[in-house]
Structure formats: structure tokens, C-alpha cells
Amino acid sequence: MASIVTCIAPVNIAVIKYWGKKDEKLIIPLNDSLSGTLSMDQMHAKTTIMASPNFTKNCIWLNGKEETFDNIRLLACLKEIKRRAQEDGTSKELLSWNIHVCSENNFPTAAGLASSAAGYACFVFALAKLYKVKGDVSQIARQGSGSACRSLEGGFVRWHMGKSSDGSDSLATQVVPASHWPEMHVIILVVNDKKKKVSSTSGMQRSVETSDLLKHRVAYCVPKRIVDIEKAIKSKDFPTFAEITMKDSNQFHAVALDTFPPAVYMNDVSHSIVDLIHCFNKVKGCTKVAYTFDAGPNACLYLLEPTVAETMAVVDYFFPSSNSKNTVQGLPVPPCNAKETVKAIEALGMQRQGDDLLKYVIHTQIGEGAKQLMDSESHLLSANGIPLRLV
Amino acid sequence: MASIVTCIAPVNIAVIKYWGKKDEKLIIPLNDSLSGTLSMDQMHAKTTIMASPNFTKNCIWLNGKEETFDNIRLLACLKEIKRRAQEDGTSKELLSWNIHVCSENNFPTAAGLASSAAGYACFVFALAKLYKVKGDVSQIARQGSGSACRSLEGGFVRWHMGKSSDGSDSLATQVVPASHWPEMHVIILVVNDKKKKVSSTSGMQRSVETSDLLKHRVAYCVPKRIVDIEKAIKSKDFPTFAEITMKDSNQFHAVALDTFPPAVYMNDVSHSIVDLIHCFNKVKGCTKVAYTFDAGPNACLYLLEPTVAETMAVVDYFFPSSNSKNTVQGLPVPPCNAKETVKAIEALGMQRQGDDLLKYVIHTQIGEGAKQLMDSESHLLSANGIPLRLV
Numbered sequence: 001m002a003s004i005v006t007c008i009a010p011v012n013i014a015v016i017k018y019w020g021k022k023d024e025k026l027i028i029p030l031n032d033s034l035s036g037t038l039s040m041d042q043m044h045a046k047t048t049i050m051a052s053p054n055f056t057k058n059c060i061w062l063n064g065k066e067e068t069f070d071n072i073r074l075l076a077c078l079k080e081i082k083r084r085a086q087e088d089g090t091s092k093e094l095l096s097w098n099i100h101v102c103s104e105n106n107f108p109t110a111a112g113l114a115s116s117a118a119g120y121a122c123f124v125f126a127l128a129k130l131y132k133v134k135g136d137v138s139q140i141a142r143q144g145s146g147s148a149c150r151s152l153e154g155g156f157v158r159w160h161m162g163k164s165s166d167g168s169d170s171l172a173t174q175v176v177p178a179s180h181w182p183e184m185h186v187i188i189l190v191v192n193d194k195k196k197k198v199s200s201t202s203g204m205q206r207s208v209e210t211s212d213l214l215k216h217r218v219a220y221c222v223p224k225r226i227v228d229i230e231k232a233i234k235s236k237d238f239p240t241f242a243e244i245t246m247k248d249s250n251q252f253h254a255v256a257l258d259t260f261p262p263a264v265y266m267n268d269v270s271h272s273i274v275d276l277i278h279c280f281n282k283v284k285g286c287t288k289v290a291y292t293f294d295a296g297p298n299a300c301l302y303l304l305e306p307t308v309a310e311t312m313a314v315v316d317y318f319f320p321s322s323n324s325k326n327t328v329q330g331l332p333v334p335p336c337n338a339k340e341t342v343k344a345i346e347a348l349g350m351q352r353q354g355d356d357l358l359k360y361v362i363h364t365q366i367g368e369g370a371k372q373l374m375d376s377e378s379h380l381l382s383a384n385g386i387p388l389r390l391v
Numbered sequence: 392m393a394s395i396v397t398c399i400a401p402v403n404i405a406v407i408k409y410w411g412k413k414d415e416k417l418i419i420p421l422n423d424s425l426s427g428t429l430s431m432d433q434m435h436a437k438t439t440i441m442a443s444p445n446f447t448k449n450c451i452w453l454n455g456k457e458e459t460f461d462n463i464r465l466l467a468c469l470k471e472i473k474r475r476a477q478e479d480g481t482s483k484e485l486l487s488w489n490i491h492v493c494s495e496n497n498f499p500t501a502a503g504l505a506s507s508a509a510g511y512a513c514f515v516f517a518l519a520k521l522y523k524v525k526g527d528v529s530q531i532a533r534q535g536s537g538s539a540c541r542s543l544e545g546g547f548v549r550w551h552m553g554k555s556s557d558g559s560d561s562l563a564t565q566v567v568p569a570s571h572w573p574e575m576h577v578i579i580l581v582v583n584d585k586k587k588k589v590s591s592t593s594g595m596q597r598s599v600e601t602s603d604l605l606k607h608r609v610a611y612c613v614p615k616r617i618v619d620i621e622k623a624i625k626s627k628d629f630p631t632f633a634e635i636t637m638k639d640s641n642q643f644h645a646v647a648l649d650t651f652p653p654a655v656y657m658n659d660v661s662h663s664i665v666d667l668i669h670c671f672n673k674v675k676g677c678t679k680v681a682y683t684f685d686a687g688p689n690a691c692l693y694l695l696e697p698t699v700a701e702t703m704a705v706v707d708y709f710f711p712s713s714n715s716k717n718t719v720q721g722l723p724v725p726p727c728n729a730k731e732t733v734k735a736i737e738a739l740g741m742q743r744q745g746d747d748l749l750k751y752v753i754h755t756q757i758g759e760g761a762k763q764l765m766d767s768e769s770h771l772l773s774a775n776g777i778p779l780r781l782v
Contacts, residue, residue: 212608212612217603253648257644261669278652
């Protein structure tokens with residue numbers, strides 16, 4: 001009889017960035033990192049894994065397309081989970097069966113929104129459920145895609161780089177649960193972009209090899225920031241949280257630029273968003289919104305719920321859509337008259353940008369970690385182990 | 392009887408960047424810097440200074456427009472030169488007369504091409520001639536605009552930060568004269584840009600206050616680079632010279648980005664130029680062209696004379712002008728068929744950019760330092776001390 005599980009896992013957005021590996025194979029990072037977990041109501045990866053004596057080989061379908069299982073990172077995760085399962089006494093029979101994996105994101109992969117982190121977190125979490133593995137599996141998810149380890153838990157999560165050379169203590173732990181700071185919302189501004197980009201894997205490898213500034217960031221800047229931002233999160237001190245978040249994003253992109261040849265992820269639109277947020281905070285007289293950018297041009301804004309409506313109104317004005325308003329996905333945004341704020345921002349020299357520089361906008365909040373879906377309608381595979389969307 | 396002198400001074404383009412002051416008032420830098428002096432045949436500042444017992448006050452005209460003399464940096468330079476003149480035995484009478492200053496650049500100030508460096512170098516050099524001051528005046532020019540001290544000499548020039556707290560040993564010396572490396576040419580790509588920019592004075596001040604990475608750059612990166620690039624220049628080792636130049640430009644912009652709020656000077660076009668140069672060098676199999684960017688979006692390319700024609704052909708292809716070719720000012724550029732190189736660059740993923748992203752192009756070379764013009768037709772002031780263009 002076959003065994004099947006279906007799980008979902010969230011996207012996470014780092015506020016202290018992971019950039020650079022100490023060990024390329026085991027994916028041990030050069031520094032601790034820290035992220036917010038985004039609500040799965042808006043964005044998640046969903047994975048069904050089925051093990052059956054009838055399967056002649058391991059198969060995987062990603063977003064409806066069959067991919068090769070002959071992927072070093074995929075195999076590393078599977079091997080590690082099986083090793084742990086054996087230790088935990090899982091039946092040898094179950095472990096001997098081949099598996100079918102079907103995984104989907106409910107958001108465009110192309111958006112460059114850390115989809116591999118959610119995907120690997122979901123894969124490893126589902127495997128752990130399938131094989132009834134106990135204890136922390138973040139150190140296994142890490143070997144799929146580094147930042148995947150931060151997508152297992154909800155709230156704010158810290159990935160400790162660890163000290164051991166085998167990576168056994170390089171794992172993620174929850175700093176605070178989502179319920180600690182329920183006002184924390186997130187707006188993602190997806191930027192229209194055509195440029196071919198440097199993959200983050202090769203970009204960070206090149207930074208490790210060529211950037212002198214990365215060494216300083218790792219040794220002196222991040223250790224202090226991690227302590228300070230953890231404290232700010234625990235005490236719900238938004239201005240401190242926001243300032244560290246923005247500075248760390250800027251520093252990560254500075255290091256990418258100090259790489260040779262340089263790795264450039266932000267574009268003119270990204271930098272205009274940065275300008276706008278600094279103007280907005282200046283007009284408000286205190287830090288109300290933080291920006292952060294991953295290895296791509298999209299902005300992720302951290303802000304408290306009462307600031308959402310005005311921020312969106314201001315974004316709509318300065319980054320107009322030819323349909324008059326930007327398409328917002330996710331949580332509803334209440335209407336807001338931001339005329340006075342807009343006027344004050346314009347007085348600071350900020351100019352209204354051209355039409356349609358933003359592709360779309362996602363409004364979400366901090367949410368829970370990966371979880372198993374117990375209802376059988378959730379499965380993505382048929383009783384025969386074929387993706388339902390292909391049946 | 393009045394006294395009059397007219398001098399010209401060149402623009403310089405740093406290959407090791409000056410960014411950050413140890414002393415804001417005396418303009419003592421945090422690190423040594425090094426630049427190439429551009430030929431005055433293409434670009435220069437020209438200044439006439441006249442002293443007369445008939446002048447009722449000090450006056451200054453910049454590019455045809457009268458400006459206030461009540462400028463702290465202008466007055467600091469004048470005071471220092473007069474102090475030195477007294478030491479050198481210049482007549483008290485001459486020193487007691489008021490002066491009229493008329494200064495013009497033969498290139499657009501708006502181009503963001505370090506016009507203040509050439510302008511202050513010319514002002515201080517002309518004052519030194521007027522008052523017959525002996526010895527180094529670069530430490531005085533430095534107090535007008537830091538990098539002005541590097542515009543007094545030709546060839547390659549190093550600004551030593553010095554050790555003294557009074558700035559007396561913070562001065563510029565020639566590394567090699569222009570004749571040492573006559574093949575060294577420079578192409579300036581002036582980028583169309585509308586963005587209001589952060590002035591370099593306030594940008595570097597903010598970097599000193601907020602960038603952790605600047606500290607590391609100053610303490611560890613620049614000292615090594617200065618030694619290495621000086622060696623490369625002396626031995627005419629272009630690839631080493633070029634690589635250090637590009638890395639230092641990238642690092643300077645990385646530090647500007649690590650500033651809070653960030654100071655962003657390069658734009659998408661600047662970064663596309665960087666991409667193009669890396670592709671060009673890759674196709675050529677060795678480093679043939681170096682880019683460097685000051686506090687603005689314009690690219691300055693250092694390259695040897697035999698590479699000029701092909702580089703311009705490639706630039707023309709990837710940054711097309713709606714008039715089919717970009718307007719090149721300065722030295723002539725021979726025609727060149729770069730079809731094979733263009734094809735190879737496109738195979739690397741480089742895309743042809745939109746029309747008219749470049750405003751114009753200047754082709755020049757390394758040249759001589761500031762000098763006095765002895766013919767009386769050169770003067771910009773009439774016998775009465777009025778700008779000729781206003782007479």
C-alpha cells in the first residue's frame with residue numbers, strides 16, 4: 001500500500017542577508033541571517049510526495065513539468081532524510097520504495113521571489129512527514145537551498161551559521177512566532193525587468209572569491225546587526241528594525257557591486273523605490289517603512305498595518321499604472337487620501353515615475369511555518385502517483 | 392599698473408578614488424588617490440586673474456556669470472596663497488590690491504566631469520603665478536576642491552593623504568609624466584540622465600558617518616591598490632592597471648551604496664556599459680579596456696590607442712544613436728569593422744540598447760599639467776578687468 005503526504009511551506013524574506021558560503025557542498029554560510037516568514041494565505045509552495053512499491057524510479061514534477069531527479073541537491077536532501085529516518089526506526093520497506101514528488105508554487109516563479117527556498121523547505125518537510133523523521137530538519141533543507149532552512153518556521157527566523165565543519169549546527173530557529181508581532185505587514189513591489197541576471201548561487205560564489213568588503217561585512221557588520229535586530233524584533237521596536245533592515249539590504253548590494261565582475265541586482269526602478277521610502281519616512285518624521293531587496297530588482301517593504309493604506313496610495317501615485325491603479329494581490333488595501341503626503345514628498349524633489357514600472361503588488365503579512373495538509377483533497381498526485389493536473 | 396595672468400588646467404580622472412575626508416575644513420582625505428591627467432587639447436579650465444589698485448573689491452565670473460566671492464573655499468585658497476607669497480617676498484602693494492577672476496571651462500559643466508577640480512587647480516595655479524609663489528601649491532588647491540590638487544601635474548598623479556593634522560603633507564606628486572605612456576587614451580561616455588544627484592561633498596560626508604565598509608576600504612583595500620597600480624603604471628602593465636581601476640571604481644560605488652541613505656551615482660546605462668566592457672574583454676581574451684565612474688553616471692574608459700577604433704565601433708553598435716553614430720568630440724576615431732567582435736559579444740548575452748542613451752562621446756589622452764599662457768590674446772579680462780565676453 002502506497003504512502004502519501006502533502007505539505008505547504010512559506011516564502012521568507014531576509015532582513016539580515018545570507019550572501020556567501022563557507023562550504024559550497026554542505027551550504028554552510030559565512031554569516032548568520034534572519035528573515036520574516038510570509039503568510040501562506042498569499043504565497044506558498046505545495047508539495048505532495050508519494051512512496052509506492054509500484055514506482056519503478058523516483059520522479060519529480062515542478063509546476064506541472066517533469067524534471068530530472070538527477071540533481072545533486074535534491075539527492076543530498078533525500079539521502080539525509082533517509083539516514084535520519086533509519087535512525088528513527090522507520091520501516092526499511094517504506095524507505096526502499098521509490099517516490100513521486102509533485103510541487104507547485106501559487107505565485108509566479110519568474111517573479112524572483114525566493115521560490116526555491118519555499119520549494120526545498122516544502123520538499124524536505126514533506127519527506128520528513130512521509131518518513132516520520134523527528135527533530136530539526138532545517139539543516140537538511142539548508143542543503144537543498146540555503147535560505148530554505150528559514151522557511152520551516154513561522155514568525156521571524158534566524159539561521160545560525162554554526163561552528164561545526166560538518167554543518168550539523170548550521171540550522172534555523174524561531175526568534176518569535178507570527179503571533180508576537182501581528183501588525184507586521186509586507187508589501188512586495190514586483191518590478192518590470194528584462195535584464196538577464198546573475199544567479200544568486202554564482203553571484204555569491206564570485207563575491208566570496210573577489211570582494212574584500214564581504215570579509216569585513218561577515219566579520220564585523222553582521223554579528224552586531226543580528227543581535228540588534230533580534231532585540232528590536234523582540235521588543236517590537238519598528239524604527240530600529242526598519243533601519244537595520246534597510247542598511248543590511250544596501251550593504252548586501254554594495255558587496256555584490258564590489259564583486260568582480262560586479263553582480264548588479266537592483267535597477268533604476270529599485271533605486272527610485274529606495275528614494276521614495278526615504279522621502280516617505282522623512283515626511284512622516286520617523287521610520288514608518290523599510291525596504292529590502294533580494295538578488296533581483298523587486299522591493300519588499302516591511303511596515304506596520306496602520307501604514308499600509310497610505311504607503312500604497314503613495315506608491316500608486318509615484319509609480320503609476322496605465323490602468324490608474326496598480327494591481328494588488330493578497331490582502332485588501334483600504335483606500336486612502338495621501339494628497340498631503342504626496343505633496344510633501346514632491347517638495348523633497350521626488351518625481352513621479354513613468355507608467356507601468358511595477359508589474360504587480362502583493363500585500364501580505366508575517367505568517368506560520370510549513371505544515372502538513374491532512375485533507376485528502378489537497379494531494380497533487382492521483383492514487384497512481386500521476387500529477388492530477390496531467391490526468 | 393595692474394598685473395594679469397592667464398592659465399589653463401586639466402581635468403583628471405581618478406583610477407584610485409578619493410572618497411571621504413579626515414578633516415572637512417582642511418580637506419584632508421581618508422586615503423591616497425591616484426589619477427590620470429587628461430589632455431588640455433580637448434578639455435580644460437581657463438582662468439585669468441588680474442590685480443589692480445583700481446578694483447574696489449574682489450570679483451569672480453564663472454562661465455560668464457558673476458558669482459559671489461564670499462565662498463569659504465575660494466577665500467581659503469586666496470588667503471593661503473597670499474601667506475605663502477609674503478614668505479616668498481612678494482610686494483606688499485601687489486598683495487593689497489583686489490583681484491578680478493574670470494574662469495571658463497571649454498566643456499559643459501553639467502556633464503559632471505570633475506569641472507570643479509580643473510577650476511580650482513587653475514585658480515590656485517594662476518594665483519601662484521600672479522604672486523610669484525614658489526614650490527608646491529597642490530596642498531592649497533586641495534583646500535578648494537580635494538581632487539583639484541591632482542590637476543596641477545600631467546601624466547599620472549598621486550595625492551598623498553599625508554600624516555600631519557595641519558594638512559601640510561597632504562599633497563599631490565607626479566607618478567610618471569604623460570610622455571611615459573603616450574599610448575594611454577581615454578574615452579568618456581556622457582550618459583543622458585535626468586536624476587537629481589547627491590553632491591559628492593555631501594555623499595562622501597554621509598559615507599564617513601554611516602558606511603562601515605568605507606572604514607575597511609580605507610584601512611585595507613586602498614593602501615595595497617595604490618602600491619600595485621603605481622607599479623603597473625611604471626611598468627606599463629595595462630591589464631593590471633585596468634583591473635585595479637575597475638575594481639576600485641566598483642568599490643567606491645559599493646561604499647556609496649552602503650551609505651545611509653544610499654548615494655547612488657551609476658544608473659542602468661552605466662551598468663550596461665560595465666557589462667559591455669566585461670564582455671569585450673572576455674571576447675578579446677584579455678583586459679583591453681577599463682571603466683571607471685566618478686560621482687555620476689558617465690563612464691570613463693582607459694584604453695591603449697590601438698584599441699580605440701574597435702571599442703568605439705562596439706560602443707556605437709550597442710549604444711546606438713538615432714543619427715546612426717554617436718557624436719565624438721576630441722581626437723579623431725578611425726573607422727573600424729567590429730562585426731565579429733559584436734557577434735561574439737552578443738553570443739555572451741549582451742543586448743543592443745535603446746537609442747540615444749549616450750549624450751556624446753569625448754576621445755582624449757593623457758596630457759600635461761596646468762600651465763601659464765604667455766600670449767596676451769589669451770586673457771579673458773579686458774584692460775579694465777571686465778570679462779571680454781561681456782564687453
